[in-house]
Amino acid sequence: MPTTITPRELRRHWIEGREIALIDVREEGPYAESHPLWAVSIPVSELEERLWPLVPRLSVPVVVYDNGEGYVDRALMRIASLGYEDVRILEGGLQAYARAGEVYRDVNSACKAFGELVEAIRHTPSLPASEIKKLLDTEEDLVVLDARRYEEFNTMSIPRGRSCPGGELVYRIRDLVPSPNTQIIVNCAGRTRSIVGTQSLINSGLPNKVMALRNGTIGWTLEGLDLDRGMAERAPKPSEDALQEARRSASKWARHVGVPVINDKQLATFRDDLTRTLYTLDVRDPEEYKNGHPAGFVSAPGGQLVQATDEWVAVRGSRIVLYDDDGVRARMSASWLYQMGWDVFLLDEYHGAHDPSPKTTPPTAELSSSSAITVSELHTLGNATIIDLARSPIYRKGHIPGACFASGPELARDCKAAPGQGAIVLTSADGKIAEGNLADARTGTSQDVFWLAGGTSAWSEAGLPLETECRWLSDPIDVYKRPYEGTDNARENMQAYIDWELQLVAQLANDGVSGFHVARAAA
Template identity: 35%
Template sequence: MRNDVAIVDASIVRAWLNDETEIAFLDVREAGQFGEGHPFFATPLPYSRLEIDAPRLVPGLDTRIVLLDDGTQAENEGVAVLAGHRLHALGYTNVSVLRDGAGGWQAAGYTLFKGVNLPSKTFGELVEHACETPHLSPEELAALIEEGKMHALFDGRTLDEHRKMTIPGAIPVPNGELAYRIGTLVADPATPIVIHCAGRTRSIIGAQTLRNLGVPNPVIALENGTQGWALAGLTLEHGSERRYPEALDEAAIADARSQAATLAARFRIVTLDAAAAQAWLADPRRTTFLLDVRTPEEFARDGLPNITHAPGGQLVQATDQTIGVRRARVLLVDYDGVRAPVIASWLVQLGFETALVDAADAIALHVARQIAPLKSSLPQLGVTALREAATGHVHLIDLRPSAAYRREHAAGAHWSIRPRLANTLAELGAKPGDTLLLFADEPTVASIAAIDLRTLGFTSLYLAGDGLDTWKKAGLPLVSTPDLPADAARIDYLFFVHDRHDGNLDAARRYLDWETGLIAQCAPDELAVFRIDAPTPDRSSR
């Protein structure tokens, strides 16, 4: 294979991470591999989704990019090199590969971290230490509830996470909505406010958001969230359909707007006019992410084209899932004078140069897309065609998540994933010229897998229209295989404390130990990016 991708040593990459130039450090392994150990500032971009997510995470084609894989294959044959060729084909001009991958990073004396969203979660721990965010134990909260003492309890996670499990009686208000809605939800300034999540980060950030904003109430984070609650022997609530009321108190919003303006001034967050915002977006030397931090419903209703939706709470919690370029700029569209300034205050402390643009000015902004949106390129088979294909000589390849395959798949289908396609087809004895029928939840996942299949010589490729649903409608047989693919083959699935929310208390303990131990694992240059402004009034309820 040709090699038009430079191979660079770990020491060089470490130096690049600490210079003043933008860099995208992208881990192209699958989710399970990434979560078992990766560099602190590596952004997950699995090869199975490379062309789908790269333009969103790294919008600039001239951005300096470094790719890494596990480093176990020959230097010019690993997944990172394959990904490098694909990025070149998309138009990226400055792509390198980390020599020996994750293993080379560790061999150079640098730490590989387990888990996901490392910068955001480490940041949360640092915020708690620096700001002395008040907290209470599960037992203390349980006593508060049992005694009927006045308090307001909010779940700072997404509505879907809240539905799975929550502290009994909690109202879900994602962290990005707290500043905007708290005055409507809690009118009495004497009412203690408790914020919880599943572990630690969003409890801390949610509580500290309100403290930074200057709400008069005592604000406390629930220590260790739902996992701590379960570890204390307390019962979680499952299936809650509660949600915050849509109606807003206008006087409370006016107060929140004033508080958010004060917070923005504290962190020197400016609002750019249309011309200045367009200059940011047009600057070829810098990457600027233009984001709408409102709710999914609001974005669906009137979100602007070519602007990325990133709900504020999740943007702070999982920044690396939206912003793939270190030292990039962030421009938040401000619709209400509350949510965008508050989220901007956290992004500044996370180390990003951040500004606001009023929604009325954002309408006129032009966001250049250097890569056209990916479209499905495979012929799709409907019910009748699937029935005919099922009777012929065809290899069924299921590209859906391995967990979905285990639950249910087409009889005769074999699970695979893009970096393992060659191995799967070899095991099946498939030969170029054979017909392959692909199953995928997203047609584009199959389309980019087809690029590699054609390189391997397979050109008779079809996609089951609507994935497994069409197979079901055709009345064709389905099977479940709870143990297949084997755990060792499931590189798309992170086993690290994966069942901590499903009753495995030992996994919950290990997760919380991992989270509280993050700061100690970090090197000084990994912590230097954060700019936490600690002083806040002491509103501890203790």
């Protein structure tokens, strides 16, 4: 019998701060409809590819669940095959958990709930879109900063905006405001990043009046106001004087919150401690990360890390060490993670004198390469049916001509519905997920099944064309359609999203497992 854990036992881990990872092995669409607060989405078909970066210690307790789809037994075997030593099934699945605690909608729910709590506790100032529009039309001494990723800003933005992702705000702001009288507007797509960004600037002691655009570009759109497209202006790096002032204010705030500071020698001690899970994250701009970073550190831009911590960290109760080279961004990011209940540290005085490299290597499942075929071999196979396991947005953008999209978790079912009588060839972006799901595919068909070495990337690198005509073997529920991204969102979906965010504080209060504590202003 597989090892199980009850919902109450799981919640006790969270309340007591003990390490545990809860993995929802369904696809992202069902996950976004309902999940526990600290659950992380990794579909069963992607476990070999995605689990290790999110759960980098093999002895940590890993709990898997679904909602009766029958994925957990497969997940248990696949995770165990990677070498994880303590894998459990959530007793009764999602339905049983919902009787013991709150379940949440959307993605990155814990971070969004925290943002709502920040606004409720700190009374973060905001104005509705109609009033912001009046300010933009009448006030010259005003700066608009978009706290989202640059790609989101470039897609759509409010007038006079410039890109300054949330983790960069305190770092870059001082050269952008000509005087203490300059007003500052911070916006995002919905609520969280504008609330946290606005409050970051206030926490840093900036004398200017700072306000969030209430409900972000969603609120702007719901008011019938026009958004700009294709804007490219970014906030520049700070001058030396501005950097020194930002460093002083960030250090003061981090000390007030209580964020501990370590050096590289202490980091090496953390690396050697095999009883704790450790994440080492570089919160600078990704381009800076590419130009050099401490060994073993992963790029996690500060604003996104606070907005979507579960995209980097799956083990609640783990240690997190943040790095920058300026003394500002890691301190502000860490101050927020600390308030979210994470055991977070700042890496300061890093000189590389002590080896910070990880002491373990990522686990790999034992897979057979004998069923791999190359692009040239695919051409000679004849009458093959190609099944693409890429995420549906990637499939829509371009896939091998004739390829069908299939659900990873339901691959065996979908293989039965695949057209043609010839061999089936699995592909994915780079072929890895295709390789990992070869055995599942074979349980659903008597036809020969192969996987494409190098995946769709190898096809493109061979100079071969892609197509965009879609063929769906299953509904594309693998990706949740976010109502705050893109420009084609239904009005009712945007309003429903805002309504959902506004009730998150009450849900947190009823749940009791968040571990959040919002720091008050310094005396």
